[in-house]
Amino acid sequence: MTAQQPDYPRGSAPARLPLHSPRCMGCGPDNPAGLRMRAFRDGDEVNADVVFDEHHVGAPGLAHGGAVAAACDDLLGFALFVAETAAVTRSLSIEYLAPVPLHETHRITARIQAQDARRLNIAATGAGPDGTVRFTAEAVFIVVSLQHFLRHGDPDGVWRLLDRLTDGNADEALRTAAELPEHPQPGTEEGGWSS
Ligand SMILES: CCCCCCCCCCCCCCCC(=O)SCCNC(=O)CCNC(=O)[C@H](O)C(C)(C)COP(=O)(O)OP(=O)(O)OC[C@H]1O[C@@H](n2cnc3c(N)ncnc32)[C@H](O)[C@@H]1OP(=O)(O)O
Known part of the structure; x- marks a missing residue:
């Protein structure tokens, strides 16, 4: 069986994120072993539902702790x-509060806690179908x-990705980015998505 994430519940109006x-192992629909999460922004929070399946087994019937961490990181x-x-992500810490059964929907919700220069503290909770929090995550992200991504990745x-984020203007965004430092300061022109 393959993870198929449910649509966002009716009656709410969150924005789907790209x-x-x-x-992507967390949110890519074309990764058969991935988590296939669909992320939404709701005000200052983001959330996604995740259903762990046979690709993500730890103990029989339960999600692997690494899969839970991957879902949180994403x-x-x-x-x-x-x-x-x-x-x-520079550091990621997970509290596994309760076992996470396969095939149950878990809602992960994340929020930025603090930002100090290039450092962002971001936290998340993961709740089971009855709303009980089964895991939490705390991370330090460093602005780049x-x-x-160009230097170290593909x-x-x-x-x-940039073409999707800039509505077809990737070439222009990349031309600008080529002149920027790898480690910008957040809040500056070179620190944002448009850089
Ligand atoms: C625009 C379009 C984009 C297009 C493209 C996007 C692709 C979007 C794909 C996303 C996908 C998502 C998936 C999930 C997110 C991953 O999974 S990201 C992948 C996993 N993470 C990594 O691969 C990161 C690997 N690490 C690194 O590259 C480097 O260590 C880093 C994080 C860039 C930092 O390098 P550095 O700047 O040389 O580090 P350093 O100078 O030691 O520290 C920088 C600052 O952070 C502080 N710091 C470092 N560690 C810590 C810590 N643990 N606690 C507190 N502070 C710390 C330092 O004190 C320092 O602070 P300041 O002195 O500047 O105030």
Whole structure:
């Protein structure tokens, strides 16, 4: 069985956030072993529902702790749309409060707690179907510019992501980014998504 995430419940009006990439382990619909989370922004919070399945087994019938951490890391990454900056996880700490059964929907909700220069503290909770919190996450993300992804990752993939984020203006965004430092200061022109 493959994870198929439920749509956001009716009656609410959150904004769907763009994928990190089609094959992202957390949110990519084209990754058959991924978590296929759909992330939404709701005010200053972001959230996604996750259903762990046979791809994510730890103890029989239960989600692997690493899969839970991956789900948290990915959703924490979506909080960067609230901060309007690119950043990467420097540290991630998970509290496993209760076992996480496969095939149950867990709602993960994340929020930025603090920002100090390049450092963002982001926290998340993961609740089971009855609302009981089964895991929490705390992370430090460090602001980076586009250069980080271009230098260390796949430039073509970055171009495609940027094209989606800038409504088809990736070339212009990349031209600008080529002149920027890899480690910008948040709140500056080079620290935002548009850099
Ligand atoms: C625009 C379009 C984008 C397009 C593209 C986007 C792609 C979007 C894909 C996202 C996907 C998401 C998925 C989930 C998010 C991942 O999973 S991200 C992947 C996992 N993380 C990584 O790969 C990061 C690897 N680490 C690194 O590259 C480097 O260590 C870092 C994080 C860039 C930092 O490098 P650095 O700047 O050389 O580090 P350093 O100078 O030691 O520290 C910087 C600052 O952070 C502070 N710091 C460091 N560690 C800590 C800590 N643990 N606690 C507190 N403070 C700390 C330092 O004190 C320092 O502070 P200041 O002195 O500047 O005030």
